[in-house]
Amino acid sequence: MKFIQFFALALLLAASQITLADTASEKEAAELMEAVGMKSALEQSMEQMLDVQINNNPSLAPFRSVMLTFFKKYMSYESLKPDIIRIYADAFTAQELKDIRDFYGSKTGQKAIKLMPQLMRQGGEIGAKRVQAHIGELEAMIKAEAERLKKEAK
Structure with a gap:
């Protein structure tokens, strides 16, 4: 017990x-x-x-x-x-x-907080430019995959 x-x-x-x-x-x-x-x-x-x-x-x-x-x-x-x-x-x-x-x-932490939105925006812009520069390749890949799926469904 x-x-x-x-x-x-x-x-x-x-x-x-x-x-x-x-x-x-x-x-x-x-x-x-x-x-x-x-x-x-x-x-x-x-x-x-x-x-x-x-x-x-x-x-x-x-x-x-x-x-x-x-x-x-x-x-x-x-x-x-x-x-x-x-x-x-x-x-x-x-x-x-x-x-x-x-x-x-801290001073560095406050700087990070202040700059983070700008850095995130800049990073997003870099990503968007990179995608835009290669959008044709993405479109070709999507088209090829759609054709493959269409054939597979038959």
Whole structure:
């Protein structure tokens, strides 16, 4: 009987440590999101992605405000915050999240936060130019695959 009580107590203590660890990680993840300015970064990113889509398909331009309203409703930081915190808390320990937050609190980390949107945009432009330069090859590959699938279906 004492063994069962000891085992039950051990399980209870282990479970409470897991809960404390999750809570600590979630707290650190929330503080990290605040430190890196996740809300403004997400909002800025959302508008940039929408503008890229409109630039790629100008027929969407008249619907920009409608699409922005939709994205703000379902893709806003406030609506995504619990999920974002959870994925960071699952991926990193509380100490790791604190270390990341400390980095972003540093001068170099602040510079990284400031430059990241510009660097991501520039990287996206490089990728788009690379695809555009070789679009004929992609079209030929798609055409060949469509023909292969058509033959295979017969």
